Amino acid sequence: MHDTAHDLAVQITALQKWYGAFHVLKDISLSVSRGARIVICGPSGSGKSTLIRCLNGLENYQQGTVILGGTRLGDNARDTSLARRQTGMVFQNFNLFPHLTVLSNCTLALRRVGGMARGEAESLALHHLERVRIPEQAYKYPAQLSGGQQQRVAIARALCMNPRLMLFDEPTSALDPEMIKEVLEVMTGLAHDGMTMICVTHEMGFAREVADEVVFMDQGSIVEQAAPATFFSTPNHPRARSFLNTLLH
Amino acid sequence: MSILDIWLGILEGFRVTAGITIYGLLFAIPFGLVFGVAQYLATGFVRFVVTSVIEFWRSSAVIILLFVFYYALPVIGVTLSAMTVGAMVLGLNIGGYASQAVRAGLQALDRGQKEAGQALGLSRPTILLRIELPQALVAMSPTFINHIIQLVKATSLVSLITLTDMTFRAKEISQIAYEPVPIYLSLLMAYFVACYPIALFGRWVERRVNPVREARNGI
Numbered sequence: 001m002h003d004t005a006h007d008l009a010v011q012i013t014a015l016q017k018w019y020g021a022f023h024v025l026k027d028i029s030l031s032v033s034r035g036a037r038i039v040i041c042g043p044s045g046s047g048k049s050t051l052i053r054c055l056n057g058l059e060n061y062q063q064g065t066v067i068l069g070g071t072r073l074g075d076n077a078r079d080t081s082l083a084r085r086q087t088g089m090v091f092q093n094f095n096l097f098p099h100l101t102v103l104s105n106c107t108l109a110l111r112r113v114g115g116m117a118r119g120e121a122e123s124l125a126l127h128h129l130e131r132v133r134i135p136e137q138a139y140k141y142p143a144q145l146s147g148g149q150q151q152r153v154a155i156a157r158a159l160c161m162n163p164r165l166m167l168f169d170e171p172t173s174a175l176d177p178e179m180i181k182e183v184l185e186v187m188t189g190l191a192h193d194g195m196t197m198i199c200v201t202h203e204m205g206f207a208r209e210v211a212d213e214v215v216f217m218d219q220g221s222i223v224e225q226a227a228p229a230t231f232f233s234t235p236n237h238p239r240a241r242s243f244l245n246t247l248l249h
Numbered sequence: 250m251s252i253l254d255i256w257l258g259i260l261e262g263f264r265v266t267a268g269i270t271i272y273g274l275l276f277a278i279p280f281g282l283v284f285g286v287a288q289y290l291a292t293g294f295v296r297f298v299v300t301s302v303i304e305f306w307r308s309s310a311v312i313i314l315l316f317v318f319y320y321a322l323p324v325i326g327v328t329l330s331a332m333t334v335g336a337m338v339l340g341l342n343i344g345g346y347a348s349q350a351v352r353a354g355l356q357a358l359d360r361g362q363k364e365a366g367q368a369l370g371l372s373r374p375t376i377l378l379r380i381e382l383p384q385a386l387v388a389m390s391p392t393f394i395n396h397i398i399q400l401v402k403a404t405s406l407v408s409l410i411t412l413t414d415m416t417f418r419a420k421e422i423s424q425i426a427y428e429p430v431p432i433y434l435s436l437l438m439a440y441f442v443a444c445y446p447i448a449l450f451g452r453w454v455e456r457r458v459n460p461v462r463e464a465r466n467g468i
């Protein structure tokens with residue numbers, strides 16, 4: 001039921017952010033259509049995390065605009081909660097709640113934010129745990145799960161809130177190689193279901209297969225933005241080239 | 250005087266010792282929780298006020314506070330029972346320590362816990378009550394047990410404001426019997442007997458809490 005004029009899931013315009021004197025995001029503009037899959041990559045410290053954290057109000061910014069699902073976000077509690085209702089976020093370190101079972105991790109926000117009854121919340125949570133293929137772990141605690149399983153729970157927990165946009169901040173960087181695949185498979189499944197996704201990741205296989213567009217950041221700027229085939233075969237910018245070289249070696 | 254007489258004599262003070270401890274906890278627990286959380290959340294002037302109140306109760310000499318509240322307040326027309334003064338002063342003193350454990354426990358949590366709650370759209374109070382406090386209180390439970398034991402031992406000071414606790418009784422008996430060595434050794438044991446079950450309870454709590462924590466470290 002959305003306005004066709006607002007067929008953009010996210011529109012970032014001239015975003016500027018400083019940490020004190022440090023200019024961390026420099027004039028960032030980026031449009032993401034509904035259903036698009038964007039991969040953001042770039043050297044450590046280039047501002048990738050900061051950028052996607054501006055989209056759900058985990059960071060504020062000094063200049064520029066962020067339009068999410070047609071609504072321009074201001075720096076106030078109402079807009080922040082609006083942004084958080086529309087987005088789901090998956091962190092590098094999972095950030096599951098260790099004192100709650102897998103199921104309670106998933107139902108907490110459904111019950112406290114959505115005001116859903118327990119039974120309804122649990123069946124919805126189980127549905128999403130099936131989607132990430134670990135319904136059998138529902139009554140365990142996060143510490144009893146492998147890293148890959150924990151990250152899949154974190155994805156299910158975010159999906160429970162029915163986000164229109166999923167933000168991933170290096171979801172596989174803390175994982176052992178054998179677990180990376182299972183998480184990427186879940187993310188690929190999500191992409192095929194039509195979820196709008198912005199993924200900070202260095203998994204180039206995933207980017208090639210799933211992304212519509214690769215955004216390369218360096219020192220707080222978007223340096224290059226291209227379809228994955230183009231970006232990986234003929235990167236334009238020398239810094240993109242040297243970054244890809246370091247990934248290959 | 251037989252050892253049994255000494256023990257029965259000291260036991261007569263047990264009700265006051267236990268009463269001050271429990272009544273004191275009614276001051277200590279809310280104070281520690283509210284001020285610990287407030288110090289964690291507040292900034293600027295509010296934080297300064299909160300910190301000052303905590304420091305007053307934590308850093309003043311308990312024995313002097315007991316005298317001030319019991320003997321000096323009536324001069325300005327405020328009369329509190331010895332029981333109330335004892336419980337309040339000892340309770341808020343221990344509560345001051347407990348507030349620091351609450352704050353430290355909250356500060357020690359990974360920042361990602363709060364952020365995950367925010368990203369899910371949870372309100373700040375919900376994040377505090379459902380995510381941060383449960384983890385901080387569990388992590389700090391051994392410290393809280395220490396504080397309760399400290400409170401039990403500190404109750405011996407209330408004998409100075411006329412309350413007949415175990416220490417007061419021991420002094421009374423030793424004035425009649427002139428046998429300070431067995432009497433004060435018995436008193437020492439009486440406090441040990443009162444505190445040891447609390448220590449055991451603390452260990453039981455830790456064991457109950459630990460499986461999750463150990464598994465967490467195991468990954």
Ligand SMILES: Nc1ncnc2c1ncn2[C@@H]1O[C@H](COP(=O)(O)OP(=O)(O)O)[C@@H](O)[C@H]1O
Nearest residue numbers: 019022024042043044045046047048049050051
């Ligand atoms: N809270 C902060 N205060 C000051 N500097 C920060 C803060 N968070 C991040 N930075 C700095 O901002 C830069 C970008 O950080 P980040 O967005 O995490 O980069 P990336 O995710 O691309 O590795 C880094 O140089 C980092 O040191």
Ligand SMILES: [Mg+2]
Nearest residue numbers: 048049050170
């Ligand atoms: Mg990062």
